[in-house]
Amino acid sequence: MLYLSIIITAIFINNIVFSQFLGICPFLGVSKRISSALGMGAAVTFVMTLATVVAWLLQTYILDPCGLQFLQTIVFILVIAFLVQLLEIVMKKSVPALYQALGVFLPLITTNCAVLGVAILVIQKEYNLLQSLTYGVSTAIGFTLALWIFAGIREQLELTAVPRGMRGVPLALISAGILAMAFMGFSGITIG
């Protein structure tokens, strides 16, 4: 029941983009086409899952026992940057097809605050390893869902005639606000 609650909360109720404001840069940057939105979503899912697990292991087995909690920010960002680089190299060699599909999005993920945010959040929430893994995966799914819906809306928005000042980002932000309002409807759900 706890795991179901983590999953539903991370995907719908506390959606990473619409209620926690993390990962806004890729959310606005790569949401112009549905295909690229899905590619970005897949890349983030990959990195976020891996980064959350590695960061959790590092925190529990190295930082906590040595009393080095204050190094958390530095260690986590380096781990993420390292993981992204490693993934890029490994994928290029072993799964070139996937690399072709995700390649452009990978370097962007290092500065995606959602990845670092989730790594820090699971430590703050004091989740165990399996809970952290569940939280990481479902947050990434929530991110992909938000990006996917929003890309669909933006493809339609491009066809509309809007005043000059509103064109582009302002209109996208206001649409995101209305979408966030729709997601607020999920906040009534309680599980367990």
Added chain:
Amino acid sequence: MKKYLRLLYNGIIPANPVFVLLLGMCATLGTTSSALNGLMMGIATAAVLICSNAAISLLKNVIPDKVRIPAYIVIIATFVTVLQLAISAWMPALNASLGIFIPLIVVNCILLGRAEAFAGKNGVIASLIDGLGCGIGFIFALTLLGAVREFLGTGHIFGYEIYSEDYGMLIFVLAPGAFIALGYLIAIVSRLRGLSSNT
């Protein structure tokens, strides 16, 4: 002197990090539920920006070109950690209200952006001024957005009552209002600048 003034001015209005360059959106949206929170987050980010700009500019001849991005990130993360410790020790209330957004200053694109575009190529004084200008621009944007949201949402600005809270639109303090208020502010700014943002 004139050059420095132009640098300072450039970060505040023509190249405002939030309204024009659209950088650092997560912190902008996440911490501006009130004018005071916005101001504090702006000051925290500006402090890190000024320090990291100066440090990177001092170290630019030592850092090998190939590993400059990781090196910049470590420098920025160090200053963020210092700030994080200082805030949690001296201002626990602020630490609670800004929460996770303090460590997330590390991945604020403004910091790495200024390091890469300016501090890695220019002298210390120019980098300091550039950091100060961008920092003030960021503080200005966050405080403005925070004030608008607080005013529309609760009828207060910086905690002073303008009209009764009963008539406030609560949605502006919540998540959706952040997106909508920022969307309109960017639209107004780009209209005033006489440009349409086409990104």
